[in-house]
Amino acid sequence: MYTDYWGLKSLPFENVPDPRFYFPSSQHEEGLHRLLYAVTQRKGAAMLTGEVGCGKTLLSREFLGHLRDDRFNVALITNPDFPAQQFLHEVLYQFGIDTTGSRKVSMLHRFNEHLLNNDERQIQSVLVVDEAQAISDEQVLEELRLLLNFQRNDRFLLTLVLLGQPELREKLWAIPQFAQRIGIQYHLMPLEPAEVDRYVKFRIQAAGRSEELFDPEAVQVISECSKGIPRVINNLCDLCLLSGCLAKASRIDADLVRMVARNGYFSTPVSTVIHG
Ligand SMILES: Nc1ncnc2c1ncn2[C@@H]1O[C@H](COP(=O)(O)OP(=O)(O)OP(=O)(O)O)[C@@H](O)[C@H]1O
Ligand SMILES: [Mg+2]
Numbered sequence: 001m002y003t004d005y006w007g008l009k010s011l012p013f014e015n016v017p018d019p020r021f022y023f024p025s026s027q028h029e030e031g032l033h034r035l036l037y038a039v040t041q042r043k044g045a046a047m048l049t050g051e052v053g054c055g056k057t058l059l060s061r062e063f064l065g066h067l068r069d070d071r072f073n074v075a076l077i078t079n080p081d082f083p084a085q086q087f088l089h090e091v092l093y094q095f096g097i098d099t100t101g102s103r104k105v106s107m108l109h110r111f112n113e114h115l116l117n118n119d120e121r122q123i124q125s126v127l128v129v130d131e132a133q134a135i136s137d138e139q140v141l142e143e144l145r146l147l148l149n150f151q152r153n154d155r156f157l158l159t160l161v162l163l164g165q166p167e168l169r170e171k172l173w174a175i176p177q178f179a180q181r182i183g184i185q186y187h188l189m190p191l192e193p194a195e196v197d198r199y200v201k202f203r204i205q206a207a208g209r210s211e212e213l214f215d216p217e218a219v220q221v222i223s224e225c226s227k228g229i230p231r232v233i234n235n236l237c238d239l240c241l242l243s244g245c246l247a248k249a250s251r252i253d254a255d256l257v258r259m260v261a262r263n264g265y266f267s268t269p270v271s272t273v274i275h276g
Helices: 026-040 056-065 084-094 104-120 138-147 167-173 193-206 216-226 230-246 254-262 270-274
Strands: 045-050 072-077 124-129 158-164 184-188
Touching: 026 045, 026 056, 026 124, 026 158, 026 184, 045 056, 045 167, 056 072, 056 124, 056 158, 072 084, 084 104, 084 138, 104 124, 138 158, 158 167, 193 216, 193 230, 216 230, 216 254, 230 254
Parallel strands: 045 158, 045 184, 072 124, 124 158
Antiparallel strands: none
16 A cells, blocks of 8 residues: 555545545536536436546536435436336336336336425435446337426426436437437546646545645656546556555656556557657
8 A cells, every 4th residue: 555655645546436536627517517407407307428437427426415315316326237127116216116016007106106296395306327328228218218208397307317428329319209308418528638637636635645746747648648538547647656656756757657557558559658
């Protein structure tokens, strides 16, 4: 463990969706505010897509942290690749509704009652589906679309929030009657180089160290190797801190980053960066 060596209170570059490490980049904030707008204004559906490892899941946790328990009833499905018959069960289960032995019609009735009951108490019901690109049964998408029919004359009783990799957009665009109903959308791209610098500094600070650790040139190499993808930045920075500790370095410089990058899997063929 290198935390003591670098004067850190915790590991700064863990790939877990811990909102304490949420870096409010301009894109993440835009995505977050669109999702919050969708639920506070009781829209029917919102979709956040983004490149692999760019922060959709972490952003969803940050988003959930903004939803007060007394105003929102949230169900989260993190692995939605169920057969269609089981999907509705899973949705109800995540809302805490008993489904034992229920047939589809009575499940839908119970769900409707649950949503109406929430609505009467001025609680908005929110269903968040992460990894929605992994839904392989088209009937499940149809089930999701039908959930948007739970509405009153002037508002939706349920807000559906879909998160997924870029294929999700294509999947939904192929179903216009669904895609058209998703009024709020956003796509997360990798971080810009200037943001990579702020990202690295932010995470070091969030882990309890106020002085900088990476040389500016080192951050430049990290930015090139990772193409700005946070998950890859994390992997690379973590290994740099480990190697730097073993080498008793006082800071992380560009040579050390290149050495670490040469020996690992990062999104750019490292040779182009090292010899470029
Ligand atoms: N805005 C951010 N602030 C801090 N860390 C971030 C941010 N975005 C991403 N990360 C880091 O990158 C890691 C990967 O992000 P995350 O798992 O949210 O990506 P994803 O888009 O859901 O990926 P996948 O497409 O594989 O599901 C996170 O665990 C987190 O540590
Ligand atoms: Mg994810």
